[in-house]
Amino acid sequence: MINWIGLWTIFRKEIERTRTVIVQSIIAPTLTTALYFIVFGAAVGNQITTTGDVSYKQFIVPGLIMMALVTNAMIASASGIYFPRFLGIITDLLAAPMDFVEITFGYTIAAAVRATIIGVLIYLTALFFTPLPIAHPLFVLIFGFLSAWTFACLGMIMGLWAKDFERLFLIPSIVLTPLTFLGGVFYKIDMLPPLWQKITMLNPIFYMIDGLRYGFFGISSTNHCVALSAITVTLIITLTIIKHFFTIGYGLRK
Amino acid sequence: MSIINIQNVTKTFPEGTKALDNVSLSINDGEVFALLGPNGAGKTTLIGVIAGVVQKTDGTITVLGKDTVKDYRQTRGTIGLVPQEIQVDIFLSIKKTLEYQRGFFGKRKNEKLIEKTLKALSLWDKKDAPVGSLSGGMKRRVLIAKALMNEPKILFLDEPTAGVDVELRKGMWDYVKELKKNGTTIILTTHYLEEAEMMADRIGVINKGKIILVEEKKTLMKKLGDKTLEITLDTPIQKIPEKLTQYNLSLTKDGEKITYRYKPGQTGITKLLANIKECGISLKDVETRETSLEEIFLSLIDNNNETKTI
Numbered sequence: 149m150i151n152w153i154g155l156w157t158i159f160r161k162e163i164e165r166t167r168t169v170i171v172q173s174i175i176a177p178t179l180t181t182a183l184y185f186i187v188f189g190a191a192v193g194n195q196i197t198t199t200g201d202v203s204y205k206q207f208i209v210p211g212l213i214m215m216a217l218v219t220n221a222m223i224a225s226a227s228g229i230y231f232p233r234f235l236g237i238i239t240d241l242l243a244a245p246m247d248f249v250e251i252t253f254g255y256t257i258a259a260a261v262r263a264t265i266i267g268v269l270i271y272l273t274a275l276f277f278t279p280l281p282i283a284h285p286l287f288v289l290i291f292g293f294l295s296a297w298t299f300a301c302l303g304m305i306m307g308l309w310a311k312d313f314e315r316l317f318l319i320p321s322i323v324l325t326p327l328t329f330l331g332g333v334f335y336k337i338d339m340l341p342p343l344w345q346k347i348t349m350l351n352p353i354f355y356m357i358d359g360l361r362y363g364f365f366g367i368s369s370t371n372h373c374v375a376l377s378a379i380t381v382t383l384i385i386t387l388t389i390i391k392h393f394f395t396i397g398y399g400l401r402k
Numbered sequence: 403m404s405i406i407n408i409q410n411v412t413k414t415f416p417e418g419t420k421a422l423d424n425v426s427l428s429i430n431d432g433e434v435f436a437l438l439g440p441n442g443a444g445k446t447t448l449i450g451v452i453a454g455v456v457q458k459t460d461g462t463i464t465v466l467g468k469d470t471v472k473d474y475r476q477t478r479g480t481i482g483l484v485p486q487e488i489q490v491d492i493f494l495s496i497k498k499t500l501e502y503q504r505g506f507f508g509k510r511k512n513e514k515l516i517e518k519t520l521k522a523l524s525l526w527d528k529k530d531a532p533v534g535s536l537s538g539g540m541k542r543r544v545l546i547a548k549a550l551m552n553e554p555k556i557l558f559l560d561e562p563t564a565g566v567d568v569e570l571r572k573g574m575w576d577y578v579k580e581l582k583k584n585g586t587t588i589i590l591t592t593h594y595l596e597e598a599e600m601m602a603d604r605i606g607v608i609n610k611g612k613i614i615l616v617e618e619k620k621t622l623m624k625k626l627g628d629k630t631l632e633i634t635l636d637t638p639i640q641k642i643p644e645k646l647t648q649y650n651l652s653l654t655k656d657g658e659k660i661t662y663r664y665k666p667g668q669t670g671i672t673k674l675l676a677n678i679k680e681c682g683i684s685l686k687d688v689e690t691r692e693t694s695l696e697e698i699f700l701s702l703i704d705n706n707n708e709t710k711t712i
């Protein structure tokens with residue numbers, strides 16, 4: 149028996165938390181996107197040629213969206229679970245008839261939904277700069293959401309592991325930001341020297357950006373089915389790790 | 403009938419502290435049970451393992467016949483927990499805090515219950531105020547309101563009056579009595595022994611993770627309850643005269659009162675008073691009273707530390 153109302157309450161609480169920090173959580177990412185467009189799209193874009201019918205401005209949109217999805221999902225769920233630990237009110241959840249399913253899904257799905265909303269806002273912002281038809285809308289939605297959810301789960305692992313704020317934001321800043329920037333948001337992989345192409349192939353974010361690009365334009369450098377499967381497998385692995393944390397009480401129970 | 407059954411429960415924290423050492427205890431349905439013990443005795447830990455906040459190392463606990471690990475959803479659903487530490491989400495309003503709390507327990511919104519509880523705890527005026535803006539005593543009452551949101555059959559109060567004004571304490575206890583009248587079983591820990599004395603049906607004493615005594619309050623008072631004779635002097639004296647050393651007397655610091663502890667039924671008061679008079683000390687007032695729980699409790703812990711068994 150799942151405590152559905154409990155799950156829903158956590159979800160609602162997390163979404164309502166977003167409302168109170170609306171500038172920071174929603175407006176800021178949208179503004180950043182607009183800046184990327186102005187700087188990269190207008191200034192740099194004219195120097196870079198893209199293949200086929202896709203303009204450079206269009207080309208960077210899926211990457212910008214994926215970057216926002218994974219970063220925001222990760223930070224939202226990491227801080228979502230870390231704050232109650234920090235404030236000591238995690239006991240409210242532990243003393244309630246809830247466990248792994250309610251708490252994990254409540255936090256991570258709320259974080260993924262929040263990130264997806266930001267993704268949609270970025271898409272809408274981009275429409276001011278360039279027309280953007282989507283070739284496979286359903287694929288974009290599923291792939292985007294699953295990516296956000298996976299990173300929300302990674303964020304939850306961080307939030308349970310972190311002992312202070314410094315460590316909480318360690319991975320987003322020193323691992324995630326470089327990986328997204330080097331994941332081909334702003335350039336095509338075949339523009340790189342061969343060695344860097346090989347290194348890029350080891351970056352999971354590259355496949356995620358490329359997968360989303362497939363959804364938008366119907367073309368990509370890699371196989372989108374591989375990307376979708378890889379994301380799903382990663383999601384299952386992260387959920388298994390969190391489940392294990394709940395079993396041993398890691399970061400939760402004394 | 404017992405509502406909570408604790409059997410051979412042990413809790414060892416990862417770094418090696420044995421906070422609970424083979425604890426067995428049974429709580430009766432509808433009673434007020436006071437758990438007493440010095441700081442670090444294991445009171446909070448014991449409450450924590452029953453409520454599901456702390457993982458026990460060994461032993462079994464049942465609540466209403468259900469295992470707290472296997473059937474945790476049922477057991478936790480019947481428990482309300484007022485934690486010792488005042489920890490709250492400072493940005494939320496009181497009302498939101500209570501709404502979420504009820505939701506966590508899988509129960510639908512109930513405005514009436516929130517209103518009733520907040521009014522009873524004199525918090526209704528503040529219902530929309532962020533919890534962070536409240537005084538310590540108010541926050542404590544928010545914690546109590548929170549613990550009542552799932553309409554628990556069992557309520558744990560872990561030092562609920564710490565940091566609460568004396569005037570407000572009485573109101574809180576009146577409310578607790580009300581809850582008891584409605585059938586709620588209450589387990590409380592407190593440092594104010596007069597509160598345990600006033601509230602409890604039974605008293606358990608825990609020290610160093612071991613339950614050293616469980617007794618009906620009345621029996622406990624009778625069994626260990628020496629009487630104390632308190633003699634107020636007309637003029638303060640420096641020390642107790644030689645002649646009176648045969649009696650077990652003590653003098654208060656200001657030299658104004660002599661106290662004499664004796665077993666009920668023990669005679670000799672008349673003789674003592676006569677002896678005092680012979681020493682040329684004149685009396686202002688003489689009063690006898692039951693030895694307080696605090697005095698009993700302190701002597702119990704002392705014994706326990708010396709002999710390690712009781």
Ligand SMILES: Nc1ncnc2c1ncn2[C@@H]1O[C@H](COP(=O)(O)OP(=O)(O)O)[C@@H](O)[C@H]1O
Nearest residue numbers: 402415419421440441442443444445446447448
């Ligand atoms: N989270 C914890 N980690 C390690 N030791 C703890 C923890 N919580 C309590 N203890 C230890 O367990 C013992 C019992 O503590 P506690 O149950 O809080 O006592 P009480 O509530 O009676 O004051 C103490 O020695 C305390 O230091």
Ligand SMILES: [Mg+2]
Nearest residue numbers: 445446447486
């Ligand atoms: Mg305590």
